[in-house]
Structures are given as C-alpha cells and as structure tokens.
Amino acid sequence: MTKGNDTTITDELYQYMLAHNPPLDPVQRELVDTTYAQFPDHAGMVSAEEQAPLLAFLVRLVGARHVVEVGTFTGFSALAMAQALPADGTLIACDISEEWTAYGRAAWEKAGVADRIDLRIAPALDTLRAMPAEPHIDFAYLDADKGGYIAYWEELVPRMRQGGVIATDNVLFHGGVTDPAATGPTAAIKEFNDHVSADARMDSVLLTVADGLTLSRKR
Numbered sequence: 001m002t003k004g005n006d007t008t009i010t011d012e013l014y015q016y017m018l019a020h021n022p023p024l025d026p027v028q029r030e031l032v033d034t035t036y037a038q039f040p041d042h043a044g045m046v047s048a049e050e051q052a053p054l055l056a057f058l059v060r061l062v063g064a065r066h067v068v069e070v071g072t073f074t075g076f077s078a079l080a081m082a083q084a085l086p087a088d089g090t091l092i093a094c095d096i097s098e099e100w101t102a103y104g105r106a107a108w109e110k111a112g113v114a115d116r117i118d119l120r121i122a123p124a125l126d127t128l129r130a131m132p133a134e135p136h137i138d139f140a141y142l143d144a145d146k147g148g149y150i151a152y153w154e155e156l157v158p159r160m161r162q163g164g165v166i167a168t169d170n171v172l173f174h175g176g177v178t179d180p181a182a183t184g185p186t187a188a189i190k191e192f193n194d195h196v197s198a199d200a201r202m203d204s205v206l207l208t209v210a211d212g213l214t215l216s217r218k219r
C-alpha cells in the first residue's frame with residue numbers, strides 16, 4: 001500500500017470538508033432540497049454538494065466561455081457552472097427529460113443565469129454530433145448514462161480546445177469498478193476508465209472526489 005490511502009472519510013470529516021468549502025447559495029440549496037422532495041427515488045443522481053464549488057472553480061480556472069454538460073437532471077451542476085461563466089458565456093445542457101429539467105429551468109431563472117443556458121432535450125449523442133466539429137469547447141461535464149460515456153467522450157474530445165477540460169463523474173461507480181465480474185453500468189465505467197487512461201489526446205487524472213471524478217485536459 002502506498003502512502004495517500006490513509007485518510008478515511010468519516011461523516012464527521014465529510015462535514016468538516018463541506019464547512020471549509022464555499023456554501024451553496026440559496027437557489028442551489030433550494031434546488032437540491034426540491035429535488036430530494038420531488039424525486040426521492042432519483043435524487044441520488046444530483047452531483048455531490050462539494051462538486052458545485054469545484055465545477056465553478058474549474059470553469060473559472062480555464063476561463064471558460066463555452067461549456068457543455070452531458071446529463072442535466074434537475075439542473076444543479078448546470079446552475080453552478082453557469083453562475084461561474086462570464087455574462088456572455090454559454091452552457092449547452094443535454095438531457096432527455098423535460099420533467100426533470102423543468103426544475104432546472106426554474107432555478108436558472110431565479111438565479112438570473114437562464115440566458116446563459118441552452119437546454120437541448122434530445123439524446124445527448126445527437127446534440128453533440130450536431131455541434132461544430134472544430135475545437136471550441138472550453139469545459140465539459142460528463143454525467144449522463146454510463147453506457148454512453150465512451151461515445152460522448154469520442155464526440156467531445158475533438159471539439160475541446162487545447163487546454164480545455166472534461167470533468168467526468170461517477171468514475172468509481174460506488175466502488176464497483178474493482179469487481180472483475182462487474183456488469184451493466186459498472187462494466188461500462190470500467191471500460192470508460194481504461195479508454196480514458198489510454199487516450200494520448202488528453203492528460204487525465206482520476207480523483208477520489210465524491211463518486212470519483214476524472215479531470216482530463218486537452219493536449
């Protein structure tokens with residue numbers, strides 16, 4: 001065992017981490033609470049609380065103006081990224097659910113960032129393929145159906161500008177990725193992780209943030 005795996009994230013330590021991160025603003029908090037109240041069976045899909053300030057940080061770090069999100073649900077991560085964009089920045093949000101994203105639309109309006117978010121209700125692969133082929137995306141957040149990750153990656157990578165970053169969520173898939181007999185979405189994530197680590201077009205690091213987050217920078 002190498003050094004670096006000796007900090008167990010207890011509930012107390014997790015709360016400590018949250019307390020030392022920027023807090024959710026009232027619109028973000030209300031959206032998370034509403035999502036849990038309205039969709040208790042699906043609310044676990046919302047990005048972890050600490051990912052909102054992290055995504056905002058990354059959007060600012062790369063100076064993003066063109067952002068793409070694959071998988072929007074009730075709009076929490078899109079909200080955090082849009083709030084970090086400059087006023088003339090745009091975020092294309094891809095999802096297939098009118099019902100779930102309606103909650104996002106309402107929150108984006110409330111937060112005053114609706115004009116920065118272009119929600120496309122269609123299979124994300126169709127939306128990505130319809131985008132200009134040249135490198136123009138500064139930041140992308142990949143957080144949709146796991147079986148589609150490699151296809152989304154293959155559409156995103158050529159469209160990323162040099163230095164642009166893709167953040168991919170759930171790359172540890174609740175710890176299932178170490179199971180040699182994994183099937184379904186866990187197997188898809190394992191295949192995706194192998195695909196990403198072998199992709200010489202991007203520099204990638206897999207981080208133990210929340211359910212696993214890979215950051216990939218275009219060379």
Ligand SMILES: C[S@@+](CC[C@H](N)C(=O)[O-])C[C@H]1O[C@@H](n2cnc3c(N)ncnc32)[C@H](O)[C@@H]1O
Nearest residue numbers: 045046047071072073077095096123124144145
């Ligand atoms: C994990 S949730 C996204 C969570 C969101 N990023 C957040 O932080 O709240 C995954 C989303 O992917 C969407 N999705 C599933 N299959 C899709 C597809 N083929 N194209 C576009 N979106 C899809 C689902 O409707 C769902 O809203």
